[in-house]
Amino acid sequence: MVLAGLASLAITPLMAQKQEEAPEATIKVDVDVVNLFCSVRDKNKAFVKDLDRKEFTVYEDGKAQELRYFTRETDLPLTIGLLVDVSKSQENLIEIEKRAAYQFFQQVLRPKDMAFLVSFGAEAELLQDYTNSARSLQRALNELRLSTSVGGLHPGPVPTSKPRGTILFDTIYLAATEKLRSEVGRKAIVVITDGMDFGSRVRLKEAVDEAQKSDAIIYSIYYYDARAYGFGFGGGSDGDLRRMSEETGGRLFRVDGRNTLELIFKEIQEEMRSQYAIGYTPSNTARDGSFRKVEIKLANKDFRAQARKGYFAPGPGSSN
Numbered sequence: 001m002v003l004a005g006l007a008s009l010a011i012t013p014l015m016a017q018k019q020e021e022a023p024e025a026t027i028k029v030d031v032d033v034v035n036l037f038c039s040v041r042d043k044n045k046a047f048v049k050d051l052d053r054k055e056f057t058v059y060e061d062g063k064a065q066e067l068r069y070f071t072r073e074t075d076l077p078l079t080i081g082l083l084v085d086v087s088k089s090q091e092n093l094i095e096i097e098k099r100a101a102y103q104f105f106q107q108v109l110r111p112k113d114m115a116f117l118v119s120f121g122a123e124a125e126l127l128q129d130y131t132n133s134a135r136s137l138q139r140a141l142n143e144l145r146l147s148t149s150v151g152g153l154h155p156g157p158v159p160t161s162k163p164r165g166t167i168l169f170d171t172i173y174l175a176a177t178e179k180l181r182s183e184v185g186r187k188a189i190v191v192i193t194d195g196m197d198f199g200s201r202v203r204l205k206e207a208v209d210e211a212q213k214s215d216a217i218i219y220s221i222y223y224y225d226a227r228a229y230g231f232g233f234g235g236g237s238d239g240d241l242r243r244m245s246e247e248t249g250g251r252l253f254r255v256d257g258r259n260t261l262e263l264i265f266k267e268i269q270e271e272m273r274s275q276y277a278i279g280y281t282p283s284n285t286a287r288d289g290s291f292r293k294v295e296i297k298l299a300n301k302d303f304r305a306q307a308r309k310g311y312f313a314p315g316p317g318s319s320n
Contacts, residue, residue, distance in 0.1 A: 032281055033280065036249075036296070037277055038056075038305050039271050039306045040298065051276070051298075055299045057298075060280075060293070069277070069278070070276065073277045077114075077186065078110075079130075079183045080109075080113070080115040080188050081117075081118065081188070082101060082104075082105075082116070082191075083118045083189060084097055084119050085166060086121045087148060087166040088146060089224065090225065094146075098142065106134045111132065112132075114131065117140045122148050124170065165196070165198020167197070167199050168195070169200035170199075170200040170202055172218070176210040180216045181210075186217075186275070186277075187217065188219060189211065190219045190221065190268060192261075193220070194223065195224075195239075208243065209312070211248050212308065212310065212312060213312050215311075219250040220250065221253045221264055222238040222241055223254075247308065287316055287317075290313050291312055291313075
């Protein structure tokens with residue numbers, strides 16, 4: 001299904017295309033609990049996986065919070081959305097992305113995990129809806145193809161007066177709202193892109209806000225082909241990718257001579273399996289829809305916690 005824009009703008013939303021039967025959910029969500037997934041590294045950037053609850057202090061808007069639960073859990077069900085940039089500038093990278101992504105899915109997916117695949121360029125397309133099958137995902141990866149605007153009226157279910165470029169922010173927004181908002185457990189968006197956005201109808205902040213509201217962590221992989229820009233160098237800035245990753249508790253990765261796409265996928269996999277699950281009931285019980293800043297401090301000053309920067313409180317009259 002081709003996606004020309006956003007459901008809020010009366011354009012086809014990211015709906016199920018190749019739905020497969022999902023395993024029964026094993027996590028119940030308490031709407032009054034803020035859930036955080038946190039990884040910890042030491043001063044050598046190695047993961048620290050054996051910390052106790054007493055090592056952590058969580059602050060909301062500067063006030064210490066009482067933890068409701070804490071687990072060193074690496075096997076909580078995981079939902080992954082892989083978003084692959086297939087704009088013209090990525091043409092020479094698509095085959096590499098197919099192979100590396102398939103290997104990633106083979107290694108990371110466990111019996112209760114689910115994944116979906118979206119390609120994006122001038123349009124966003126759901127190539128594979130939720131599945132636990134690496135083979136199904138491989139078939140979908142084989143469907144990755146260029147998505148470019150041809151100019152003039154945009155070909156699609158809803159015409160637009162301008163040609164569109166790469167709708168990175170729109171795709172993040174759609175993945176968060178249409179696919180991940182209603183899911184439970186750990187949720188991650190992995191996006192492979194050169195960081196360029198031309199034509200999105202939402203701004204970066206709106207995309208990040210929706211990821212926050214969906215409790216989704218964004219892992220950005222900055223990958224570009226210098227030859228596509230002429231002069232032997234180029235690519236979009238990684239600043240937007242860094243922001244969306246850091247604010248949601250993820251990380252920015254750069255593909256280069258030392259860090260291949262395969263190695264980066266392995267690091268993402270290790271990080272997702274090295275997280276602590278933390279929950280607390282906020283002392284501020286107001287349902288005002290405001291953004292609450294969250295900070296995790298560790299007793300050991302040599303350790304650094306990586307988690308999302310905050311969350312949106314439920315709005316007035318909201319049930320969640």
